[in-house]
Amino acid sequence: MDLLAGIRVVSFNHFLAGPLGAQILADLGADVIALEPPEGAFHRNWAVANHFVGGQSVNFLSTGRNKRSLAVDLKSPGGREVVARLLQGADVVMENFRPGTMEKLGLGYETLRETNPRLIYAAAYGYGSSGPYKDRPGQDLLLQALSGLAARTGRADGPPTPVGAVVVDQHAAMIYAMAILAALFARERTGKGRLVEVNLFQAALDLQTEALTAWVNGARAASPRGPGGIASWFSGGPYGIYATKDGHLALSMSPPGVIGQALEVPELAAMSEGDAFARREDIARLVTERLPQRSTAEWLPGLEKHKVWHAPMQDYEDLQSDPQLQHLGAFITTDGATGHPVTLISHPARYDGEVPRVRLVPQPLGAQSRDILAELGFSPEEMEGMKRDGAVNWPEGPQA
Incomplete structure (x- = not known):
């Protein structure tokens, strides 16, 4: 799928809403480069039901496809040089840190737009970049509670009930991707980049429109x-x-x-x-x-x-044999990066009758670090030196 071919997205996202929003753009053909610290992002180690598949986190498997992985230490001089070069040619920067984090790293919107005025800078927050809640932890269950979603779910004779999936995060990811696409479309007409901000709180309200x-x-x-x-x-x-009698x-x-x-x-x-x-x-x-x-x-x-x-009523064990979902190709089973088969949920839209394919299964940490550094003009000697210094990382052996 090449709808976004030629668009480079630099993703500083972690956990669910951010990585999933970036995956949507990656499915559509954007070159999404996922930046992680040398030890790996938090969501790479988040089990989900205490379960890993071939040594890989389920959370990472659900949000990591079609992206290239760059392991870089943003606090090291070498890492900052890598990121600076990378951002010069970026079309979109995505991040979902707490407000002010990117500014402390010298990577805030106002700083980046000075050297790249066409940049779309997209941030996803728990509650927004300002206001009395801005520093609170933004997590799905908390937002279901605060937004009235849990209060309005369940039976009248029972307690407030959270939805059984992380619906706020996942809806926020869709809004995140939609807003970025709108900003890219506007840039094609005006030549100007802009700041895009979304938050989980309003995503939770939007679910209940x-x-x-x-x-x-x-x-x-x-x-x-x-x-x-x-x-x-x-x-x-x-x-x-x-x-019923039996269900x-x-x-x-x-x-x-x-x-x-x-x-x-x-x-x-x-x-x-x-x-x-x-x-x-x-x-x-x-x-x-x-x-x-x-x-x-x-x-x-x-x-x-x-x-x-x-x-x-169907449960999860019924879905892969559902004839309509089989017809739609809703599940994709392929070999994962570690050689273990993984089943992924496919992109939920078709374009001229086609579903975006899995170009890259979720990748080992830093799997494309050397390729990306070479594209940025670093020599093999410089790359090896940065790795020795801990500024960047890539896997050794078969996963490389």
Whole structure:
């Protein structure tokens, strides 16, 4: 995929939102150079469920593909020289340190734009670059709590519930990449770079645009979470997930009367569309009582006949055999950098019917350090000297 061919991105990102945002640009063909300290970035050692694949961190595997790895010590004179040369030809700089960190390293936006006015400088923060929360740790669960997302998730008779995936980080990564692409497009018209800033707090709000817009404009409900199994505070019945005889079914936005016909419940079949919110607890109760009387498979024909929006519950073990996901090529299994097979989640969009391929599996620390240094004009002797001094690093042996 060459949509961003010729665009060089220098990524100072760590952990999830930043590296994932950079991976999106890398999938699209940008030359993304991931800078890490000689000992490796934190996310390279983050296990996820205490699990490594062929010695590689799952967090790194999920955010590291299609990037070149440069291991460099930003605090050493040699490392600073490498970075200075690298930034001269950069189109985009990405970073997600706490506010002020890059300025302390002499790599802040105002400094870099003086020598590279076309530079897009993109920063992702927990809460923004200023304000009373700017120095707080920005982490997904904390943002789910602060943003109301956890308060609005779960059952009315249960506690606030965090979403089971790091949705704030991942949504922030999409916003991060989108904002950079918009800035690059504007630069093509104006010739000017700019500062792009995103933050996890607002990404968490953006995830809740529909519900939050309803709330701030006066919509209210008796509970912050849906009653009787309803999936959200603002939804009518039976919008939710219900137990069957042998599993669970999700019932979405279909009129109560139609659902009543499909489930053969006369009281429910007699309800109007206007009852969906006003009588949602009654609807949920009737569905809860009826569905356990048959298996999931036994319910499906009737739901399909009446065109009820529904889905049987799947868990992770079901996804790789799902026929639609197989058709879309949602999972990619390939040999990892250590020779151990790894399965990656593919880029979620197609371009002229094609999915961006995996040009580089997530790379060993510093795997491209020598190549990048050579491109910057350093001689082999200079490179070896910088490695001896600890300014740069690359792997020895087979991984090299």
